[in-house]
Amino acid sequence: MSEQRFNELRGEQVVYAIHRQDRTFLPDREHCPLCPTRPGTPPGGETEIPFPAYEIAVFDNRFPAFEHPHGAAEVVVYSDDHDASFGSLSPERAEALAWVWRHRYRELGERPDVDYVFIFENRGVEVGVTLHHPHGQIYGYPFLPPVPALEVAADERLGSCATCALLADELAAGSRVLHDSAGVIAYVPYAARWPHEVHVTMRQHRASLLDCSAGELRELADALQRIVHGYDELFNRPFPYVMAMHQAPTASGSGPTPAGLDGHLHVEFYPPLRSAEKLKYLAGSEQGAGTFISDVLPEESAAELREAIVRAG
């Protein structure tokens, strides 16, 4: 049901998942497929999760872009509370989620049909969310997608880990750093494409979640939640974003090279708002030329976000 075609002009794969056109679209809360199944529900009436309660649930996407043995598409439900959000999870639940991500990265990454494990969350109708129940997704691409390929190219261009180099620059500059713990740094990057883009990066060179200590996983979950709390505080509203975790590719033979060019775990947030009321659109320059034009300097955005994070406590 899913088909890949190579787009020659862009040099990239495009995926056609035509059954997805009919996927569930913003159902009312009584028909949420990610809520637990109420006791007494007649057979056939279950939600996607046939249990009366749960903490974190992972399952194959019913409307998948990729299917075994040609990749994977999974849903990760953060909570059985329909009105929760990543930011509202208890610190313990967020930490558990980091362990779930780690488990899925390992299991999917070991599959021969998965070359890249991509853990992400779309939040808000502004980025096309079709289910409000708090959840993220995982795609197991059967190829290396363009963005991680660009990160590999950056490492090769520099001859060393580009993320390590950028992190050192951010720590030296300081003006865009939002959060700084022993293991994790969050900052608005020097050349942010989105007005309030944030990267959350492991301080040490960690190729993936598998290389992180338990303490680092806890710090990562904590840093991600702090950023989301700051976002929600910034315009005093639930803040839409795409959250994208970049890790080492998992294609066989794509393991670490002597130069350490294996990837460096970091999470990128792309929020579509340029102000409380206005969206940043991807229009002519971004789509047709590939160049982002931003109205906001990263240092100014960092100053605003830093204050919002403090206010959010």
Add this chain to the structure above:
Amino acid sequence: MSEQRFNELRGEQVVYAIHRQDRTFLPDREHCPLCPTRPGTPPGGETEIPFPAYEIAVFDNRFPAFEHPHGAAEVVVYSDDHDASFGSLSPERAEALAWVWRHRYRELGERPDVDYVFIFENRGVEVGVTLHHPHGQIYGYPFLPPVPALEVAADERLGSCATCALLADELAAGSRVLHDSAGVIAYVPYAARWPHEVHVTMRQHRASLLDCSAGELRELADALQRIVHGYDELFNRPFPYVMAMHQAPTASGSGPTPAGLDGHLHVEFYPPLRSAEKLKYLAGSEQGAGTFISDVLPEESAAELREAIVRAG
């Protein structure tokens, strides 16, 4: 007022034009800055165009992403009729517009600070239009942006013009062709990223508008209008899109190589609608991995668009 920064992880320039945050945003029609200046308007009250009537007007963008001598940003107003659109222009006006584009390509392309001339139109609030008066824009980038760089890379990968090769494939397949004249072909590309993406391509290898005959320019304008008429017919509403014209880079030294790897004039339409009511969002996969997931097969989209173009007459 404009600043460029190199985004190391993506390998691309990002442009900060911070004065643009305050640009005119969807003014009511009485305050449209692209309408002609009414006779009797007191000094200082003129619109951007200090004439009581005009056909096509070109001027520097008041809120530019690029400024001389570090590139260019121009506005091209299609008509003094506030309620016109590219599709509603007379064939003669559309043809004249192609000559204006050609003139601007030549003049901007000759400047040493312009490496790539990008002619485009954003139509509809769905792609972030801030002025409804019918107009397009031209950016003169002081660098080669990522998308044309990918097209150059495609030519190099194939060792010949990728657009020529794709066009031959489309003509052989036939199933996605929408319009076919002596000089210009329009089709939904084999690996379209957007549900109703259309490419309008010169049949002969023409690096830019400067290489086109008068007849080819007329056919190009005609083909573009037919596509837009079909779009507007498809869902019986003004159809939003980004229209992006790709031509040869203009950096000194980027002229044609022996292999003819100089570019091939074509116009790409990216419409954000996946159905009459639903937008195609760029979310996790598109933004974080760079891979487009589409719900619609290009052949199906082409069949719908072909019928709409016939209905539109």
